[in-house]
Amino acid sequence: MLKQNLNIPGPSELPLEVLHALGTQMVANRGDGRFSRALEEIVKSAQEIMNTKNEILLFTSSGTGGMESAIVNTLSPGDNILVCINGEFGSRFALIAEKFGVEIHRAESGWGKPINLDAVQEKLIEDHNKKIKAVFAIHNETSTGVLNDLEELGSMVSRHGALFVVDAVSSVGAVEFRADQWHVDVAITASQKGLMAPPGLSLICVSEKAWKAVAEAKMPRYYWDYRLARGLFGKTRGVPDSQLPGIPITPSIALIFALQKSLALLKEEGLANVYRRHRKISKALRAGVKALGLQLIAGEGFASPTVTVVLLPDELKGEEARQILREKYNIVVAPGQKKLHQNGIRIGHIGYMDLKDIIAVLTGLEGALAEKGLIDKSALGTGAGVAHRIYISGE
Amino acid sequence: MLKQNLNIPGPSELPLEVLHALGTQMVANRGDGRFSRALEEIVKSAQEIMNTKNEILLFTSSGTGGMESAIVNTLSPGDNILVCINGEFGSRFALIAEKFGVEIHRAESGWGKPINLDAVQEKLIEDHNKKIKAVFAIHNETSTGVLNDLEELGSMVSRHGALFVVDAVSSVGAVEFRADQWHVDVAITASQKGLMAPPGLSLICVSEKAWKAVAEAKMPRYYWDYRLARGLFGKTRGVPDSQLPGIPITPSIALIFALQKSLALLKEEGLANVYRRHRKISKALRAGVKALGLQLIAGEGFASPTVTVVLLPDELKGEEARQILREKYNIVVAPGQKKLHQNGIRIGHIGYMDLKDIIAVLTGLEGALAEKGLIDKSALGTGAGVAHRIYISGE
Missing domain, CATH: 3.90.1150.10 (Aspartate Aminotransferase, domain 1)
Structure with a gap:
């Protein structure tokens, strides 16, 4: 008999209610009331959890896919970004951006330390010509177990004018996250950590300022295209069906029902x-x-x-x-x-x-x-x- | 009461056994025997179903994501491809490739007709300088309900020397598919159709010839990178843990257990x-x-x-x-x-x-x-x- 305790930083064990919700029979991903209600509830709950009025998008992908989506939707090849690195996930954010031809500047601090705000401030002040298009940071650095304080960092970035892109994969749902107050333009999280659902969904919170960057970004993209992805949630924004962009992508229905249930459990607990x-x-x-x-x-x-x-x-x-x-x-x-x-x-x-x-x-x-x-x-x-x-x- | 019959071309209703498998408690995605056994069984079954000795990769994505993965892994911007179009999904394949800066040539036939082999032959014969890097085709064109015969097409492509990339999303598991015999270099399928699992996984079958293209392709990629994705299945190829590339991506565990079960059901039926x-x-x-x-x-x-x-x-x-x-x-x-x-x-x-x-x-x-x-x-x-x-x- 194997009565296992799973204490890795995600995936976590799931409440029985969520496992049961996973077993919901398939429904049509277009036009089924149960499915569109699930999407509506998820958007509303995610907005509450992330303390935001911004749009929420959903991708069938791991959190890493969500990170990649932020890069290809807001940047063009050759753009400059500043990455705050205080552990492995910060390094990975820089690595992915590099693969897409982005020029990386780094504000580093030792493993086990929080983001070096002085280094960030310095880089942003040096950037007279506003070359830095975006600042990337990790909210909760899982490699070292450090929670970064985003409030001051967000203010710095906002004063500079760059986009603020945050990997909040291992914080959202378990740690308070205030997207709007912290001036977060793109926040990425995933289903399998604080949100208590299985891995396989990433959730992206996109600010108005980020949408402008999306319109200008020249990275090639299709699957990750936020303009396409928002079609799935058009109904929740009151956009009539006829004006929605086509959504050629079948969503991960089982995981969406599971996430609907797990978010309801979080709200129930408070x-x-x-x-x-x-x-x-x-x-x-x-x-x-x-x-x-x-x-x-x-x-x-x-x-x-x-x-x-x-x-x-x-x-x-x-x-x-x-x-x-x-x-x-x-x-x-x-x-x-x-x-x-x-x-x-x-x-x-x-x-x-x-x-x-x-x-x-x-x-x-x-x-x-x-x-x-x-x-x-x-x-x-x-x-x-x-x-x-x-x-x-x-x- | 709603006793629904779901007769769309995927997602399909799932057998109860698969719904139950979805409810399996989470396990660690590294080092857990149950999970690595599931992966091994999936690879083996997928190889049987696709009649191939080639490697199978798995992505957390819809089938469209799988299509995009084939483009960014085998091509470079500016490459020429020939797309066989006899319906909406052929057009979509061309559309995605276009987004990534690929030059598209088209062999079209009317909706409801199969792929126009004469047009393909003509384009391939005209291509004296072997500019056409790959030929893309849809096995089962869901928009019109046409099953394309890939045997002759595959031979043509093989004689020309281009890669043969096939969207087999709505055929594999329900219709015979012979990847190796038909000279298919990249075959893409998804979990939610013939394979009787929920949507959210794409399966990719990659030939030796395709791996060479992967090594040369210059499209930027990270999430879709086949060289990264193969790490997940390293064990099934006998690669020792220490030599595996890091797999920084959390797989879609619940769907993988469901797919393990649904493939077992297919084998049980024969x-x-x-x-x-x-x-x-x-x-x-x-x-x-x-x-x-x-x-x-x-x-x-x-x-x-x-x-x-x-x-x-x-x-x-x-x-x-x-x-x-x-x-x-x-x-x-x-x-x-x-x-x-x-x-x-x-x-x-x-x-x-x-x-x-x-x-x-x-x-x-x-x-x-x-x-x-x-x-x-x-x-x-x-x-x-x-x-x-x-x-x-x-x-």
């Missing part, structure tokens, strides 16, 4: 409660990890509420810890990425998660440490106990 | 039986439609086994017929496309379908005709009866 739950279990997990003498990559002030990256001692290492967790405890955590591959593990606590999940992970970690003689068996329960204590001590 | 079933119900439906005095778009010799396009009289028209079928019989058929929009309807009979489905559609059509006084009420059952008779009269 977004403020959802965010508090993530903050609380993250804080408790961090306390538990430290109580076991292990090191956290991200500092207190900017630790992610959705993923925690832990540095293990050389006597245990990441791969061995993951093996013990998997084989002896049926707990799956993710390996560290790039420079954290050897000693790091990434613990996901995003979506359908509560205290019991991080107690389970801490229990597994304690077991791995004890097995390697790094803690005494009498210390089993120490990390979990501390986590529990922090959890019940309030916010 | 592919020859599946194809015979589609041929038989298609033939029966056509006979029934004709018995009702209605016109078929596709001629007998090349009628599609998966979709039938019917031309309705001006006294009924497509939209009204669809409304009567939907509102009075809970049967959904698709509208005609482009020049067939006014009077055409498209009846899908692909995937999880048997005689009873087309009897239902014919019953609805009879009802619509009777309601408009186009047939007498005493003629109810005529079309269905003829269809049934043809069906039991053997292959």
